[in-house]
Amino acid sequence: MALLSALTPALAALLCVVIGFLFVKSKGSGVKSQAKNKDFRPWVDQDLQDNSNVLEKDDDDAEDYNEEEDIPHVPYSPPRYPEETMAMRSQDFLSLMSQRRSVRFISPEPVPREVIDNVIHTAGTAPSGAHTEPWTFVVVSDPETKHQIRLIVEEEEEVNYRKRMGDKWVQDLARLKTNWIKEYLDVAPYLILIFKQTYGILPNGKKKTHYYNEISVCISCGILLAALQNVGLVTVTSTPLNCGPQLRLLLKRPANEKLLMLLPVGYPASDATVPDLKRKPLDNIRVHI
Structure with missing residues (x-):
């Protein structure tokens, strides 16, 4: 011892x-x-981190793939306007977009399919991480499919309002006179469901990384809203909570697509109303350094 x-x-x-x-x-x-x-460099921005780096590191089916080693560059020379014209065009566009409102009363009146195709094509001009274009726009005009979408959304939305959402959230929505009844899903001539592609599928069946897929698709949604306003159509942005998997199966979308937004699209109903809301003035949203 x-x-x-x-x-x-x-x-x-x-x-x-x-x-x-x-x-x-x-x-x-x-x-x-x-x-x-x-x-x-260590990863520092958690807000911008998505599943891109996870796919690259952990997925055995992921594979680096380039159709071309070097993408050719071409001259780019968009129109350049005199300052007076720039100011006038910017003011005209501001006036147009200031009229944009979320409209829940939509007319069943038919809308030309060409117009819908053009506004979606416009949304597809959005920038995306490494030009992966990680979006799919599903256009639904079939009445039976629209009704099936409504049944799925309303069932989940009622649970959201009664159980999942907090009292404060429900009270804030009550001021806007909105609830889980979504009649416009049957009435609107078109429903546009925007899916983000969490990864792509290469010709060899391997997975292709889609960088910043959610941010990229959100940008395209903003352009889509502007394009709809430009042609005189209305919508209400809908993010149907807990409905994504069911709607993906209903619409026969692949597993790499996740529902981000649902837009009923059409002309406003003749008796449509919107809440009398005011937007923040420029000085409240702009910081000039």
Whole structure:
């Protein structure tokens, strides 16, 4: 026992030396591995992080794929306007978009299919991460399919209002006189369901990374809203909570597509009304440094 007691401090000291050596070695190897990659940067912006890096690192089916090693560049020279014309055009567009409202009373009057195709094509001009264009716009005009969509949405929305959403959320929506009844899903001549493609499918069946897919699709949705306003059509932005999987199956969309937004589209009903809302003035939304 006496011998053990005498050795204990020595063993403890030796153990500390070993642990310190291992720590310094592991730290040094980490620095060396980072030094080898001069472009190493830790991920810092959690708001912009999506499943892109997860697919790249962890998915055995993912594969880097380039149709062309170098994308050719071509001259680009958009119209350049005199300052007076720029100011007038910007004011005209502001006036047009200031009239945009969320409209829940939509006319069943038919809308030319060409117009719908054009506004969706316009939405497809949005920028996207690495030009992956990770969007699918599903246009529904079939009455039976529209009704099936309404049944799915209303069932889930009633649960949302009664159980999932907090009292404050429900009270805020009550001011706008909105609830889980979505009659416009039957009435509107078109429903446009926007799906984000969480990854692409390559010709060889492998998965292609879609960088910032949700942000990219959100930008295209904004352009779509502007395009609809430009042709005199109305909609209400709908993000049907907990309906995505059912609607994806109903519309026979693949597993890599996730529902982001649902838009009923048409002319406003003759008796349509909207809440008398005011928008923030410029000084409340613009910071000029």
